[in-house]
Amino acid sequence: EVLALNRTGEQMDHWNTNRPKPPKVGVAGTVKLAASRGPAGARRRRTRCRRCEACLRTECGECHFCKDMKKFGGPGRMKQSCIMRQCIAPVLPHTAVCLVCGEAGKEDTLDEEEDKFNVMLMECSICNEIVHPACLEVKDAGGVVNDELPNCWECPKCSHAGKTGKQKRGPGFKYASNLPGSLLKEQRPGRDPREEGDLATPAVTVATVARRQLEETPRHRLEEQVAKKRPAVPPADGQAWPRPEDDALQKKRKLTDDDDTPDPNGGNKVGEEQEARQGARHTEEAQEEEERGGVFRTPSCESDLSRCNSSPRAGPSGEGGLELQDKARVRARARRPVRLPCRELSRELSKELNQEIQKTEDCLANESRQPVKAEPDSETDEPKRVVSMAAMEMAGDWLRPCERETNGAPLREPPMQPTAGAGRRPLGVQMERHVIRPPPISPPPDRLPLADGHAHILRRELWMAIFSHLSHQQLCVCMRICKTWNRWCCDKRLWTQIDLKRSKSITPLMLSGIIRRQPISLDLSWTNISKKQLSWLINRLPGLRVLLLSGCSWVAVSALCTSSCPLLRTLDVQWVEGLKDTQMRDLLSPPTDNRPGQLDGRSKLRNVTDLRLAGLDITDASLRLIMRHMPLLARLDLSYCNHITDQSVNILTAVGSTTRDSLTQINLSVCNRVTDQSLSFFKRCGSICHIDLRFCKQVTPEGCQRFAAEMSVSVQFSLLEDKLLQKLS
DNA sequence: TACAACGTGATG
DNA sequence: CATCACGTTGTA
Secondary structure, three states: OOOOOOOOHHHHHHHOOOOOOOOEOOOOOOEOOOOOOOOOOOOOOOEOOOOOHHHHOOOOOOOHHHHHOHHHOOOOOOOOOOHHHOOOOOEOOOOOOOOOOOOOOOHHHOOOHHHHHHHOOEEEOOOOOEEOHHHOOOOOOOOEEOOOOOOEEEOHHHHHOOOOOOOOOOHHHHHHHHOOOOOOOOOOOOOOHHHHHHHHOOOEEHHHHHHHHHHHOOOHHHHHOOOOOOOOOOOOOOOOOOOHHHHHHHHHHHHHHHOOOOOOOOHHHOOHHHHHHHHHHHHHHHHHHHHHOOOOOOOOHHHHHHHHHHOOOOOOOOOOOOOHHHHHHHHHHOOOOOOOOHHHHHHHHHHHHHHHHHHHHHHHHHOOOOOOOOOOOOOOOOOOOOEOHHHHHHHOHHHOOOOOOOOOOOOOOOOOOOOOOOOOOOHHHHHOOOOOOOOOOOOOOOEEEOOOOOEEEEEHHHHHHHHOOOOHHHHHHHOOOOHHHHHHHOOHHHHOEEEOOOOOOOOHHHHHHHHHHOOOEEEOOOOOOOHHHHHHHHHOOOOOOEEEOOOOEHHHHOHHHHOOOOOOOEEEOOOOEOOEHHHHHHHHOOOOOOOOOOOOOOOOOOOOOEEEOOOOEOOHHHHHHHHHHOOOOOEEEOOOOOOOOHHHHHHHOOOOOHHHHHOOEEEOOOOOOOOHHHHHHHOOOOOOOEEEOOOOOOOOHHHHHHHHHHHOOOOOEEEEEOOEEEEOO
């Protein structure tokens, strides 16, 4: 009877306030109270999975919660996990038992994956009951799995009753929704919440549960994926794609239209949080979309979608290895959904990323002013690449949320499929149940699996060398060939620079695509990116070195105040509206609540070597801060800064300032208060190579010539243009 | 028993 | 709405 306790919302109130404690009952801290408050009971608290990439991290020591911890010198009142360690897939506590039989999860006792589901513990997100599905009287009766959390579903009882419950999320979501770094409440312009309302309802049938839940966890699955595939031929290029947002919208509409189950959250009742989640889901969706290499192109895809998910059988997890021929086979059998073990991938990524961060930190520690090499051990000496927004749109890919299995047919002619399996939701919905997670850069296959069971002769790195010669647009096309190519083409070495400048809007899909590619350089200039979006991005791009935000709003740029980006080398905040001295202070200042002896008091932007401040109304106050907090600053752009004077230059080049020695390039063009006197100040700079004083009304050509002549004793300068001085190498 | 930290109420 | 706070849960 202990297990049959009623747990009410009222209890939760008691648990979490200072009111007198409710009486405790013997099992796992559950509490017994009158059950007058409705059907839903309190939920077992979940706990860390201890395996996800977040769990495997060490505490950052810099976030809000770390700073609170006693070990970091804080008071220890907040008792929260490090933000960087918010578990991605919190699990039921191991003390959890089945409400019916009182036993724990028993999936480990079975070999057959598809049998496991019935004996694993499932927690209902509505009534909070934890049961073995096998212990329910009505089996296979429409329980709906929430793919977002392990061991979470809407039990058949609740599901049939059409109830809705709060979405159960892990701590990652908790903080994602109310801390910097969240997209969850981000408004996405141009969308009608109603179009997406149904997506809040989990939509995975019991039939697919076993595979689902199981593939969340076992790591060996990844290695198991095997063979029998052959390479595919890239499709012709040049297909014009619809705009991604249209696609997304189309898809949503389709899903809504075809959904034959009533939308419990639907209509105008869709609340803010729910809509916010859509944003998050969108990013997840895009990510999986990429993993699958699927592309949504026309409404006809939608039949594919239905079929994808209509499968009542759960094959052994899709495992990301299905190539075209297999897919065709699968299609013929029409019964095998494909899905990648994303969390495995995340784990791998985490390792990879952490290693790189460590490498870079080491590098930073050792070097003084040498720029960090982007990829210290990159095998290929590939050229830098920039992809334009247009290219991305053209190529579809990560901006394109939808499922479609390629089956070898040219992409420009998506195969028409019968709309089988009506009544099940398309796979696209299920994908949206995933938590936000880092990009899946796991070890991709080293060779392309062939249909005859052998592997293609060329190893991945050779393919990578080939891919490195492709444009981003072409890469996006290649990504749709097969899963292996999809993985390969997403290699971050191929995407070191991502250019989204002047994009009309930054969508969650784009954000997701960026995260997956982990660029070193990101150009978001003149976009309307929001603070939360930027914060979310920065927190997930630990290796970002170049961030271009010119023309963005200060509100957005202020995300840099709260987010950590210690590796940032180039920061472009030209023409940021509202960025003045006060804001510069916020941007550069170290965390404010440092207690003595705690942390290092260094600026988050301490490693910036290239700072672009053109067009800002900043004064010497900002320059002093810059000098203090950017000891490595080598290139400084102050053009169009009307408050910059000779005195500013004096400060920059004063004895004892680090900038005096570190500065190699300065741009003071169109600074009308700068005179020839500044040139004499620059003589103090030992490393200066490039001085741009073009269009400075008070700087004379004669002054520049004099400077070049006087410097010629030690360094040869030439006048490239009028008032543009360049050191001769 | 010590420690980490979940989930939610209180506060600003 | 974001942040602070803390009782309590969960694990080692």
